[in-house]
Amino acid sequence: MLTEAHTILPAADLGRFRGFYHDTLGLDPSEEHDGMLVYDNGRSAFEVYETENVGSAKNTQMVWMTDDLDGEMARLRSAGVVFEEFEIPGMRTENGVVETEDMRSAWFRDSEGNILCITERR
Numbered sequence: 566m567l568t569e570a571h572t573i574l575p576a577a578d579l580g581r582f583r584g585f586y587h588d589t590l591g592l593d594p595s596e597e598h599d600g601m602l603v604y605d606n607g608r609s610a611f612e613v614y615e616t617e618n619v620g621s622a623k624n625t626q627m628v629w630m631t632d633d634l635d636g637e638m639a640r641l642r643s644a645g646v647v648f649e650e651f652e653i654p655g656m657r658t659e660n661g662v663v664e665t666e667d668m669r670s671a672w673f674r675d676s677e678g679n680i681l682c683i684t685e686r687r
Contacts, residue, residue, distance in 0.1 A: 571610045571612065572612070573611065573612045575616045575677065576602075576616070576677045577677055579615050582613055582675070582676055586604070619679075625682045626679045628681075634669050634670075648660075648673050649674070670685075
């Protein structure tokens with residue numbers, strides 16, 4: 566039986582990654598191993614490993630849930646985050662946000678080019 570899942574992200578430079586996640590997202594690793602960082606706040610967890618295979622994914626790699634998408638976007642924009650604008654069949658951003666009947670979402674890239682999303686359920 567599958568009971569738990571977590572994300573693993575690539576980083577070309579763990580120091581740069583750590584700086585972005587600390588300075589921009591307010592997150593610090595809970596563990597550090599040779600070539601790997603672990604982020605675990607008790608509600609969600611993800612790992613980061615150092616590799617040259619960075620920025621090649623063209624899909625969402627991690628999603629965070631929020632109760633205040635507009636507030637979170639304002640906070641992140643003030644820290645220098647640029648939200649993605651795109652139009653694909655069935656989805657089009659307006660001011661960085663896709664709205665559906667059930668949720669609102671926005672995508673941005675981290676320091677390593679990983680595509681991240683924040684989502685608010687309605």
